[in-house]
């Protein structure tokens with residue numbers, strides 16, 4: 133049986149980011165497993181936003197965590213690109229959430245004030261401002277904005293990437309630094325041993341290790357149940373639609389509409405509680421298209437070419453779970469939405485914490501146990 137230092141189960145955005153973070157820290161022999169089932173496309177089927185705006189209004193620790201992550205994104209991306217030669221297609225020109233009507237405009241303004249205070253409590257900025265309709269329109273001269281749009285909240289300090297390139301680059305950087313990525317191999321169980329090590333059983337082999345990281349998305353609950361741990365997550369479907377390529381006119385994303393580097397518009401962000409069903413539905417596509425046309429009526433002239441659904445890993449409060457198991461502190465669990473936006477913190481905060489090199493004061497707010505009350 134092969135013995136290594138750390139085994140990471142799940143090579144999606146979370147597992148790959150932490151794998152890269154551990155490899156950067158010379159954490160020893162690290163194996164990353166991903167079973168590569170086509171239905172598990174969450175890390176490949178998302179919107180690619182690197183976003184903090186509006187997150188954590190009811191959860192100060194999450195708001196601060198998101199802000200920290202976004203501040204770290206430009207350097208994180210530059211290092212990853214330099215190390216791997218990948219172009220992440222990062223556009224860092226800002227992001228907006230438009231408002232329909234005056235009531236929503238006022239609600240957006242109130243959200244900014246709330247989150248400014250929350251971030252200021254820990255000495256962090258929250259550089260978001262309201263734009264009136266004319267100011268918002270001036271920022272997107274190539275698109276006509278819909279009549280009902282009253283303005284938008286806007287920040288210069290966030291952006292979007294190609295999530296496929298991000299995933300590929302993190303796996304590549306991990307391997308360049310000596311990590312081993314085993315795709316197509318499914319972990320079937322984690323067995324704690326009396327001497328404090330763990331035996332990992334897979335579809336092909338058995339391995340022994342000192343630390344385990346379970347970052348298997350919806351696959352994590354199944355691995356944790358035999359260890360007596362209930363993971364507090366639930367499935368939430370989101371659907372995305374993509375258009376044919378157009379002249380590039382948007383320089384930053386609006387929450388539900390972004391234009392990729394190659395010119396396609398992506399429209400989306402439906403939220404549906406539909407268990408583990410990742411199919412697309414006409415109803416959700418109709419709703420999404422209606423919302424997009426309300427914002428940019430000219431999109432009515434563009435053909436949709438593709439659509440897909442994927443199933444979010446959601447927690448009851450929307451914030452991530454980063455937990456060391458009480459009984460087995462060398463098993464770390466992570467389960468989260470927004471793994472694109474939060475990727476840099478896997479390097480700066482999560483990998484050092486796993487290695488026992490200090491704990492960011494926000495991490496204890498994200499335990500799995502916070503829901504067991």
Ligand SMILES: Cc1cc2nc3c(=O)[nH]c(=O)nc-3n(C[C@H](O)[C@H](O)[C@H](O)COP(=O)(O)OP(=O)(O)OC[C@H]3O[C@@H](n4cnc5c(N)ncnc54)[C@H](O)[C@@H]3O)c2cc1C
Nearest residue numbers: 142144145146167175179181319349351370470471472473
């Ligand atoms: C429509 C939509 C839009 C989104 N937009 C954004 C966005 O703009 N920005 C953002 O930050 N986030 C966004 N997200 C969320 C983001 O996609 C997720 O947070 C992210 O993909 C979660 O990554 P993960 O690695 O934790 O989980 P997953 O992507 O589910 O990865 C888990 C991996 O574990 C593997 N696995 C499972 N069980 C096993 C096992 N037993 N053995 C081996 N491997 C196993 C699976 O094959 C899978 O590859 C969006 C999500 C949706 C649905």
